[in-house]
Structure formats: C-alpha cells, structure tokens
Amino acid sequence: MKSTVLIIGFVFPEPNSSAAGTRMLQLIHFFISQNYTIVFATSCKKSDNAFDLSALNIQIVEILLNDSSFDIFAQDLNPHIVLFDRFMSEEQFGWRIVENCPNALRILDTEDLHFVRKTRSLSLNSHEICLDDFMSNEITKREIASLYRCDLSLIISECEFEILVDTFKVDSNLLLYLPFMIDANHNLEINRFKSFDDRTDFVSIGNFLHSPNLDAVSYLKKDIWPSIKSCLPEANLHIYGAYDTQAVRSMHNIKDGFLVHGFVEDAFEVVNSAKVLLAPLRFGSGLKGKLVQAMQCGTPSVMSTIAAEGIFGSLQPNGFIENDPKLYAEKCIDLYSTESIWNDFQSKGFAILEQRFNKEEFYLKLVDRIKLLTKTIEAHRSSNFTGQLLAYHQFQSTKYMSRWIEEKNIRLK
Numbered sequence: 001m002k003s004t005v006l007i008i009g010f011v012f013p014e015p016n017s018s019a020a021g022t023r024m025l026q027l028i029h030f031f032i033s034q035n036y037t038i039v040f041a042t043s044c045k046k047s048d049n050a051f052d053l054s055a056l057n058i059q060i061v062e063i064l065l066n067d068s069s070f071d072i073f074a075q076d077l078n079p080h081i082v083l084f085d086r087f088m089s090e091e092q093f094g095w096r097i098v099e100n101c102p103n104a105l106r107i108l109d110t111e112d113l114h115f116v117r118k119t120r121s122l123s124l125n126s127h128e129i130c131l132d133d134f135m136s137n138e139i140t141k142r143e144i145a146s147l148y149r150c151d152l153s154l155i156i157s158e159c160e161f162e163i164l165v166d167t168f169k170v171d172s173n174l175l176l177y178l179p180f181m182i183d184a185n186h187n188l189e190i191n192r193f194k195s196f197d198d199r200t201d202f203v204s205i206g207n208f209l210h211s212p213n214l215d216a217v218s219y220l221k222k223d224i225w226p227s228i229k230s231c232l233p234e235a236n237l238h239i240y241g242a243y244d245t246q247a248v249r250s251m252h253n254i255k256d257g258f259l260v261h262g263f264v265e266d267a268f269e270v271v272n273s274a275k276v277l278l279a280p281l282r283f284g285s286g287l288k289g290k291l292v293q294a295m296q297c298g299t300p301s302v303m304s305t306i307a308a309e310g311i312f313g314s315l316q317p318n319g320f321i322e323n324d325p326k327l328y329a330e331k332c333i334d335l336y337s338t339e340s341i342w343n344d345f346q347s348k349g350f351a352i353l354e355q356r357f358n359k360e361e362f363y364l365k366l367v368d369r370i371k372l373l374t375k376t377i378e379a380h381r382s383s384n385f386t387g388q389l390l391a392y393h394q395f396q397s398t399k400y401m402s403r404w405i406e407e408k409n410i411r412l413k
Helices: 017-031 070-076 089-100 114-122 129-134 138-149 158-167 186-190 210-230 269-275 287-298 326-337 339-356 361-381 385-412
Strands: 004-009 037-042 059-062 079-083 105-109 152-155 175-177 202-205 237-240 259-260 277-279 302-304 319-321
Touching: 004 017, 004 070, 004 089, 017 037, 017 287, 017 326, 017 361, 070 089, 070 138, 079 202, 089 138, 089 385, 105 138, 105 361, 114 129, 114 138, 114 210, 129 138, 138 385, 152 158, 152 361, 158 175, 175 361, 202 269, 210 237, 210 259, 210 277, 210 326, 237 269, 259 269, 269 287, 277 287, 277 326, 287 302, 287 339, 302 326, 319 326, 326 339, 361 385
Parallel strands: 004 037, 004 079, 037 059, 079 105, 105 152, 152 175, 202 237, 202 277, 237 259, 277 302, 302 319
Antiparallel strands: none
C-alpha cells in the first residue's frame, strides 16, 4: 500500500511565476519518484497562473481556516508525511496535525527564511545587520519556533543553514540543506542554446509580489540602466514578471529601451534569447531561481552579492558580482560586448548546475533522512525539548483562539 504525503500549501504552486513555485513542484516530483500518493490541501484560491496539479494525478482538497472539518479530513487521510509550505501553514494547521495525526512525520519547507528577507529589507541602506536586528523582528521568533516544532525543516541555502546553526544555535538534526534540484546534463546539450552572436538585449525577471524584485527593477531604472544605455544605445532591457503593478508598468519606456512586458508563459524562452540576465537585488533571502534558470538557458548574469548568495559555494560564478551601481553597469557592458568572457561564464554555469544542484544527489539525501526519522521518530522528538516546549505553549494558544473563532463564525451564520 502506498504511503501518503499531505502537502498543506500556503498558495498554489506557480512555477512560471516564482522560485517558490518551482521549489514546490520539485518537491512534488521527488515524492512522485518515491511512489507516494500526494494530496495537496490549501485554503488559498487557485490563481490563473497556478500549475495544474491534477495533471500529475494529485488530489486537490480545499480546507478552511479555523474549522474542525480539517480534523476529520486529516484523521481519515492519516498521512505518513505532512509537508508544510512555509511556516505560516504550520502555525495555522500544525496543532491540528499533532492532535489528529500524531504519528505523521512533520516537515517544513521554509522556501526561504522570511525573517532574513524582512530584516534585510528594514536595514536597507542603513547599517550592517546584527543579531539585535534579527531579534527585534517578530517574524524571526515565529519562524524559528516553527522550525523547532517540526521534525525536519528543508533549508534551501547554505547561508541560511549557517545562520540558523551558528547564530541561533538550532540543532542541525532538525535541518536538511536541500537546494533547487536540477537535471544536470547541460554540458552535453550546449549546442541547443543560442550562441553569443544569435542573442541580443538584457533581461530581468521576477514576480512583483516579491518586494526584492520590485525594488530591483526600480533600482535598475534609476541607477543602472541609464549608464548601460548610453554606452550600448542599440540594447534594450526586457522586464518580465507576474503580478506587475501600475507602478511597474509606468516604468515602460520604448525610447529608453526599458521594456516592461509583465507575465510570460515560458520564461526559459525569453531568458534563452537574451545575452545577459540582470539581478541587482539589494535585499532578499533563499536562492534566486532566476540565476539558476539563467544557467539552465546558458545565459550569464550580472548580479549583486545578495542575489549570488548560496548559489556558487566554492565554485567561480557564471557572471560578475557587483554592488556599486556604476561598477555594476560597467560589468554589464563588458559582459554584453566581450564574447570570450561570455563563453567562459556560460561554461561555468553548466559546471555549477552539475556540482551544486544535481537532483539525484539531493534526492538520496532526502530519502535517507526520511527513512532515518521514520525509524527513530520517538527518540528524535524526545531529544527536541525546545520544540516540545514551544509546541505546548503555541498550540494551546492557537488551538483555543481557533476554537473561539470557529464558534464565533458558527453563531454569526
């Protein structure tokens, strides 16, 4: 009999809109490869850009917040694994899983560490981030508490793994470094990519609901693109991304070559046609899917330190890393104009995919950890006293608040 994994989605995955959607779809494919029955449950409405999960024979279930109908659903399903999509899902439904499916392995996919992104946003252009900045952020306490309450948390970036272990002293037995998981035979397929001479223009891509992307486009428009355009008057910058706002669309200017296109169905096609991808992110966290996608397309990048974080390890990057806007523009011009530099960076991108994001390697690591936890779950939970403590207090308060909201809603009907 197949084991069942219940995914409690914060949103429906949108792999064509966001790196978070790509990440979730990769995890879904992992569980499919291990012959799990997958049920995707969410209280979120399905968007126009959502991936069709039914095409993968995944059952989709609508669940309600603060409603005991979820308890019956969870008891009947009795999953072997529950995967929480971001800590907010665990906060809302974690206590119900503990009560109704106590033997289920509870896994949290952080996507990225939200508290790192938020703290960096608040500290932008002010000072170097210190521990006090993290601790003054409410999200820090909520997210780390959620990590402790779960049996395992999937951490997408080595940098974030180090922050949790070194700065916050989280037990590494509660964590697993699991980056994007990619089919890594791209060096054998180099002939399928457009050559340097067959490409033109720059590209920037990113979901505009994600504040680092919105900031990066504004930064490009004001501080970087004018210098590039003055040296490369024939070049254009194509801006793609779902959920573009009026503020984003107002930056569109044909004369300046700053072209805002909005959502694109096939991001690989437009990135594969561009000569250089730009990612001057000034804050953020996790891994930047746009950079991995660019490597998959054989497209070198010019990026900020924040954008590059966690991507390359000890390997040389597939592009220039620069934070100063003037120097950033100069690097863009050099890369766009020099075929030898461009070809070298393209080759480095393929090596990075093979050595840093090999799907088979990380599939094995996740399989091994799940097997180990399944065998040792009682001892594992007993050794996590901090998690038990946080679960007791948080679940009691959340449980009774949820019960109160449910009772109030019933009386209002």
